[in-house]
Amino acid sequence: MTDTTAHDNSGPVLAADGKPLKVSLARALRRQKIRALLLIAPLLLFVLITFIVPIGDMLFRSVENQIVQETLPKTVVALQEWDSEAGTVPEEPVFAALAADMKIAVAEKTHTRLGTRLNYEMNGISSLFRKSGRGVKKWDLANDGPFKDKFIALDKKWADPEVWVTIKANSPKYTPGYFLNAVDMQVSPDGIEARPENQQIYVTLFKRTLMMSLMITGSCILLGYPIAWILANLPMRQANLLMILVLLPFWTSLLVRTSAWKVLLQQQGVINDLLVWIGLVDDANRLVMINNATGTIIAMTHILLPFMILPLYSVMQTIPETYLRAAKSLGATNWTAFWRVYFPQSIPGIGAGSILVFILAIGYYITPELVGGTKGVFISNRIAFHISTSLNWGLAAALGAILLAAVLILYYAYDKIVGIDNVKLG
Template structure:
């Protein structure tokens, strides 16, 4: 029997649907195979990069140590209104927690509570040592140890430290605190972190501008050079990567000190008085010089890679149309090289934000950046909350910078090759 036209259409539709399903299955298989190929790398990045950073950032709002070490006190304080005089139930709950807590737990709690009330650390440690052998009633015994236990302010400090999460560290990183009227600024003598953040951004912007001013002409020279001259210039740019950061920073200490190479050379040329050398070290000048030298290759290489792709015919066409060299550079060459400038500027600025070794070695006390204080809180005073809060603010600042860059320029233009 002859196949009708409608049967042929139905058959073609069935074949098309089967082919579509087959292509969809093949596409899923290819995606699954690609996922299997990158899965080890993704697991590695998550385990050694994303997860540790995420755990650190959670410490900026984590406040469970006090409530876990003082569970009975936390339960009684949750029902206390914060204004009445503390009763025997509060003292009994705290005494019970102090008796059953180890010395290490009490020391950690005391250190945490000291962020909410200055001087409570020594008072709590003394109270814990004394109250272990005491019997009820506890209220008069607490008052004998420290009269401040009878005041509601002391117990309000404990109550503020009891919630599992807190914004104390994030606010403190911006020199803010919660007061009677809400969020307010801390006293001027305790305001430190906001100035440090402003200083960090000021130094990073200054270093980025210096790297652009020095790196752009050098990249243009490299792009125009040929043969052994181009190879030599590229080698000189890459040479600092063969030396450790610590060695390069220490070399600037030798060069910039009062009787160092720079001052000795200027004195030999008669440009300065040998008895009055220039102050080039342990100040902002030394920080800018050392950081610019270290970060300059990160600016030169992106600009150079973009300039190498600019066809010379565009410049010759502009010249043939009567454009002077300055106009050719401003209207043709500079716009075409801007993707490299923006990529290098973004890279240098982000790297400069987190610099620690260079400002610590060549800068003075008023030139330390936020990374120094993160290391200080993490390594010296073991205040992980403040270290995490400063890290979180720095990360948020980078994300905001990325968003602004993507909105104004577009991240798709960040190409360096």
């Protein structure tokens, strides 16, 4: 291309030095871009390490299942031949492979971990593996075969086809088992089916968590809206004083506040005493307001109320009083002016507050744990149980992933229905 054609009008717009304008612009902005990137780099790294990576790891744990394959590699291969639906115990080669695998596993002390893992799927496997481990230790692999009878002699459970079904079912690297478990389902030889009724808890818990979070959000709106309105309409000085009262709970320990509710709400507590004293409630039938859903809703509404009031307040502050005056001058009564003119303009605040409160509520842990009893606990309490007590991290991860997905779906639905641009924090 010659110089003259480069200046052709049909070509890209050129800078004064003849280079394309886009290239020049990119070069001119590069320094700024690099500087901007450097400025956010610490935060980006922090978020990446403390947020994105753990979440990714958690999501992975909910399907990851390499322990069977890693601990019993030969057995898994040998089991491929075995028909799990026949209802029979595998033949000698499988047991021989198991003996070889167990020998190594016992030496590396990994067999108990495998036992714990498989115990999530079938009760009793944990002790089976521990017991067998002690036996296998004494065996000489080269000379002590055949192993089928020896294993069965160690523990009769090895003759139970169900044990083998469980081992085979869990031999793939990835499993849907945790997720199925999290929605009260399981894999059986007949395919995916619902768990026995007495083992179904998670769907109920999810439903309860959603319902109660909605109720908490609703009561926060009902209680927070008038307060925010007063705050927004008071003179600055009084508003600031009231604002301190609203923020006061933030400066008090969560545990203290929750415990205070215990004192207030229990059957021999302040509120019941008061109701009995004024005769509203019979002494024999004191209200049960704690260690159930009522207690959780009351305490969590109180704790999350500021998260509703603050966005509402900041939105309401931007609604000038002249709108109400204009509505009244046009002939609207106080109520019509509020409902048709003021309220619609405060909806972005309700939206922002509701999203905040709902998302906080759905993952709340401490308060339901302390005042929820059995009827008022959330899914998060169950997740915590699996993380710290039962150590079934895979199931905890699956429950967490479902919770995350639920929040994202609700967020998406909110965006579609109300529009996320409609959310204002001030």
